[in-house]
Every structure is written in structure tokens, then in C-alpha cells.
Amino acid sequence: MTVGIVSYGAYIPRYRIKTEEIAKVWGGDAEILKNGLKVFEKSVPDVDEDAATIAVSAARNAVNRVGLDTQRIGAVYTGSESHPYAVKPTSTIVAEAVGASPDMTAADFEFACKAGSAAVQVCMGLVGSGMIDLGLAIGADVSQGAPNDALEYTAAAGGAAYVIGNKESELIAIIEDTYSFTTDTPDFWRRESQHYPSHGGRFTGDPGYFRHVTSGAKGLLKKMGTKPEDYDYAVFHQPNGKFPERAAQMLGFTKEQIKPGLVVPRLGNTYSGSCLMGIAATLDIAKPGDRIFATAYGSGAGSDAFSIRVTDKIEEFRGKVPTVEELLADPIYLDYGKYAHHKGKINFG
């Protein structure tokens, strides 16, 4: 059965902090950091925003884009590593706030930065088997980086939501196939009750990100018998600006193919929202018939690769909700003190 994207929506908080501002506080060299990470600023949540509010905002943009009857949604899955509760689902909040409950199932997913793409795959299975009419898959995070840790320069806030369906006439993009590559690789983790994650430094690169992204991508290309040049665009998980560029080069994709989806230099790493945000930015400019190759990566570790073909239907739903570019525009810049306040980094003891 054909499955694909009925609608999508993104959300990015309005606040940003520049790399220079963080480097100034910790004595870092901003130019070296910017050249190394290729991240120039990152999004920061408002004081009253968290992964649940971001998930709801992205999901509402998705359902409002096509004027969806939300009672058709049979499953809501939210991927995040910053769910506001340790025990109590984010997805029930989302379901209630978009008007999908109560005749549906819901659960929260966690797989570092690829929990959102895992949610997309589960929805593909449920709609593909005919168990449900539509599935809502979301990746949203207010990601954490410890003060003066390398992650503090990239850990950002944002999310993207996808409505997955099986009626070819209402799909704005067909998901042609998906493939995953998963191993037990401890490159990044956060233990129970810890405020900030830990990571394996350079170990997160080759055995983590690059092995899994390239293996997942190659696996899908082999499974489908396609080549990088068969695609108009490509999106790879973007923990910084450097990794996806190198992954694309290793796989034979060009800089032009990844350009529309490479939002990390102005956004930072939105973790569970990262790859889904890149796909959303690419769909914003894609034309009917375009093919998009995407590979999400989650530490721990695994990758989910997707082959997507845009349909004529996409043109009907332009301009209904903000594009990723519009969400990135007109930011409010914070100094480090305000940023620390917004992120709850100040402990009053």
C-alpha cells in the first residue's frame, strides 16, 4: 500500500543566542568555534515553552496546513529527549490540543535525535497495514547542553510534525521506502535525574554519526536500486553544519542537494526535530516530482533513511502556515544571562 505525507508543520521559538555570546562567557574563540561547528546561532525556547508546547505548535501547523479533520488521526507519537514529564506522555497533551483524542492510541518515543523519524516509521506501518486512517508523528526538543560543554553551542529548540496517511489522492509526498541501521553504540546518553547529557567527544563522530548515517543511507539506496544523482535534494541529521556536509560527500551527494534542508547554521541542533526540520525546509521549496533522500541519526545509535517523492498535491497547500524560513526570520537575540534564565540554568539552591 502507498503511504506518505498528508501534511507537515514546523515550529521554532523566536529567541536566538549567537555563538559569540556563548564563547564570550567561557573564553572560547568564536571564530574557531564557528568555523569548526558551522553553527552561528541557535534557537532558545521562551520561559514558558517546552517540548510539549513545541510539539503542539508544530502539530497545529501541520493540521492547519490542510484543514485536517483531526478526529481521523488514529495515533499520535511524539519523539523527544526532553519530554517534560519522566512519567506522563507528551503525546496525550498533543492529541488533546489538536482535537484528536479520545478514539486513538498514543505514546512517547525516545531515541536521542531520531525519535521523531522512528515515530514516522511506526505511523507508516500503522497506516500501511490499514490499522489506522492517519498517524501524527512529531519530533520536538528543548535540548540541553551543560554550561561550557561543546553541546552548549548547538543544543537548540524546535520541532516538526508529519501527518502520515495511505490515501494516494491526499498525499503531498509519497514515502517510497525506508531503511534503518541500528547498533548498541554508547556515543551520547543522559542518566535518570541528570540535567545534562554526557557524550563520548570525538567518539560520537566515526563510530556513531558517520557509520550509522552512511550505512543507513547506503542500505536504502541498495534496497531501492537508486543512486544519489536520482535525487533532487538530500537531508542528513544535522548536529552541526560540518557533519551533514561530510556525510553527503562520503555518500556522493552534492552541496547543492543538501543546501535547502541545511538549517543548522541559523537554528542549531533541534535533536528529535533536526532531520524532520530539514525535510520540512526542503518540502517548503520542492516542486511536484522532486525526490528527497533523508537520513536521521540518533545516538545510542541508529539511523532511519527515507526516500520521498513530492506529488502535485503539494502546490495546493503553500502559504497556509509558516515555512521554516519564515520561522527562522526576525529573531530576538538574547545575551547569556537571559539565555541562562530561559533555559533554567540558574539554580537558586
Added chain:
Amino acid sequence: MTVPRFWREQQSRYNLVGSHCKTCGNYYYPIRNLCPECRRDGDMEQYKFKGTGKIVTCTVTHTTSDEFNDLVPYALAIVELDEGAKLTTQIVDEPEKVAIGKRVHSVFRKLGSDGDSGIIYYGTKFELDKE
């Protein structure tokens, strides 16, 4: 606020659900069982507001209770929804940009929480439309 009380009002807070009197056409927020105009002749139905409106009046709060200390300074406003009902709400933009007559739309935000271990209350606040 108790958990059951918040839960009972969840539809109003999450999705701006209020009431519409089919007899006189008036809209009310939050949900009312009885139309104050039509009394026993009223015919009330639940209504989900579009979430758009304009600021009728506003103020900026600099000193508040402990629960809202994280937010100061913040703008509070009475917003008249396009259907006619009025409600008091926080405007999440920079306070100096908030002014009478400006157009606003609803957003989903945290309203508060019962400390670090209690329930988190979510609901609707408003944001200025882009000019």
C-alpha cells in the same frame, strides 16, 4: 489549582472552547451553561473560538507572586476575540510592543506548574500578529 479542576477546564484552556447562545447569538468564554442575556430562553452550545482577536486594554506586570516570577516583566491584556467574547491573557511578546488595538492570535504555552514535582498546566496565551 487542583489537578481535577484544571482537568475539567482543559478543553477551554487548550482549545479555547467556550459557549454560543443560539437564541441571541452571543459568545462566551469560558464555557457557560446559562446565557446571561436569554436566561431560560437561551439555547447554549459549545463553541471552539478561532483564536484571533484584538487587544482591548493591557498592562505590564513587574511584581508578581512567586509562581510567575520567571516571567516578569510580562504583558497582560484583555483580548476581544473576533466572535465577541473577551478574556484576560498574557501576551508573550516583548511588553513594550504590546498596545491597545493590536491584532493577536492564540498560542499554546505553559501556564504554570505545582512546583518541581507537581503537574504542569498548559493552555492558551496570545501573541501579536506580525505587522
